[in-house]
Amino acid sequence: MTTAVSVTLLTGFLGAGKTTLLNHYLHHHADSSVVIVENEFGAVGIDGQLLARGDNIRVVEVSNGCVCCSVRGEFTEAMVDLLDRRASGEMPFETLIVEATGLADPGPIIQTFFTEERLRESLRLDAVITLVDCQHIGQQLDEHPVAAAQIAFADRLLLTKTDLCDEAHKEAMLARIHRINNKAPLLAIHHGACPPGEWLNIAAFEMDDRNALTEGYHIISARADAPGRFRPFAATRAEPTPDVIQAHVFDAGTLDLKKIGAFMERCIADHGNDMLRYKGVLAIDGQPQRLVVQGVYKVVGFDYGSAWQESETPHSRLVIIGRYLPVEQLRRAFAETAS
Numbered sequence: 234m235t236t237a238v239s240v241t242l243l244t245g246f247l248g249a250g251k252t253t254l255l256n257h258y259l260h261h262h263a264d265s266s267v268v269i270v271e272n273e274f275g276a277v278g279i280d281g282q283l284l285a286r287g288d289n290i291r292v293v294e295v296s297n298g299c300v301c302c303s304v305r306g307e308f309t310e311a312m313v314d315l316l317d318r319r320a321s322g323e324m325p326f327e328t329l330i331v332e333a334t335g336l337a338d339p340g341p342i343i344q345t346f347f348t349e350e351r352l353r354e355s356l357r358l359d360a361v362i363t364l365v366d367c368q369h370i371g372q373q374l375d376e377h378p379v380a381a382a383q384i385a386f387a388d389r390l391l392l393t394k395t396d397l398c399d400e401a402h403k404e405a406m407l408a409r410i411h412r413i414n415n416k417a418p419l420l421a422i423h424h425g426a427c428p429p430g431e432w433l434n435i436a437a438f439e440m441d442d443r444n445a446l447t448e449g450y451h452i453i454s455a456r457a458d459a460p461g462r463f464r465p466f467a468a469t470r471a472e473p474t475p476d477v478i479q480a481h482v483f484d485a486g487t488l489d490l491k492k493i494g495a496f497m498e499r500c501i502a503d504h505g506n507d508m509l510r511y512k513g514v515l516a517i518d519g520q521p522q523r524l525v526v527q528g529v530y531k532v533v534g535f536d537y538g539s540a541w542q543e544s545e546t547p548h549s550r551l552v553i554i555g556r557y558l559p560v561e562q563l564r565r566a567f568a569e570t571a572s
């Protein structure tokens with residue numbers, strides 16, 4: 234039995250700096266246990282050619298249309314083919330990096346990792362990393378709804394091209410990004426320089442109990458050895474409106490399994506289309522293990538995770554990233570699932 238392959242989904246609008254990040258990584262850190270899956274929009278793959286390949290890195294291109302539109306077809310096939318080659322010993326990789334096209338909505342791509350049986354069994358979605366072009370993101374958000382979805386789905390946000398922006402623009406863009414996703418840690422990076430430990434194998438999709446909302450961002454220096462600097466967000470931020478995608482955190486103690494099951498069912502039936510992403514670690518009455526729930530829109534999965542230690546107080550936390558959600562009503566209903 235082989236261990237699950239860790240998958241990092243790299244997303245971000247056209248020109249956000251995905252290829253630059255990958256090239257920086259390939260130049261400095263790549264090893265043969267990593268395979269990159271490039272998705273190109275259009276018949277001719279270009280990004281794959283822009284990547285600096287060495288002998289020890291493999292780049293697989295999926296080029297028949299956008300990965301989020303063809304997830305059940307070519308993308309799944311490409312992933313299954315890779316898994317077969319791994320199983321036969323031909324390609325002994327441990328980590329996959331999937332670079333989606335700049336126009337891809339991450340939602341359907343993430344869903345395949347839950348819904349396609351072979352992928353669900355063999356792959357472990359490690360994190361969704363979204364690159365954001367600080368210079369152009371305002372215009373991209375105004376004109377392309379998919380740019381907001383890419384930010385909303387992020388487990389970690391990497392802000393690029395801050396060197397081309399003045400402080401006022403940067404603060405305005407940070408506030409705007411934070412209104413869409415106030416949960417993902419945000420790091421400012423320069424020309425792709427970002428230590429792999431900040432975006433690869435970070436286990437962001439596996440929920441733990443640290444789910445604080447972000448209160449600032451880190452600035453990563455181009456010099457690998459320089460310590461990151463932390464900047465709190467500006468105190469004055471506009472109140473978000475219901476149509477803005479936001480992360481909502483629901484906390485409780487031990488829950489009743491039937492009640493929380495009914496809550497999740499109702500929540501998904503009524504609001505699934507507006508729940509872009511949700512993850513939870515729940516303490517269930519009489520159950521020694523954590524119940525981990527995660528979903529994308531109306532696709533949801535439940536799994537028992539690690540056991541609560543004696544030193545821990547079992548605690549339930551659900552994070553829902555969505556819009557148009559009746560948050561106070563959901564908060565009350567969630568509290569009522571307590572055992």
Ligand SMILES: Nc1nc2c(ncn2[C@@H]2O[C@H](COP(=O)(O)OP(=O)(O)OP(=O)(O)O)[C@@H](O)[C@H]2O)c(=O)[nH]1
Pocket residue numbers: 245246247248249250251252253254280334335364393394395396397422423424425
């Ligand atoms: N000034 C500046 N330019 C950057 C930075 N990061 C990336 N770039 C440039 O931005 C351009 C686009 O970067 P790419 O890495 O090709 O962007 P991408 O996200 O792969 O783009 P698509 O393939 O179109 O989706 C390139 O010319 C990069 O050199 C940065 O931090 N500062």
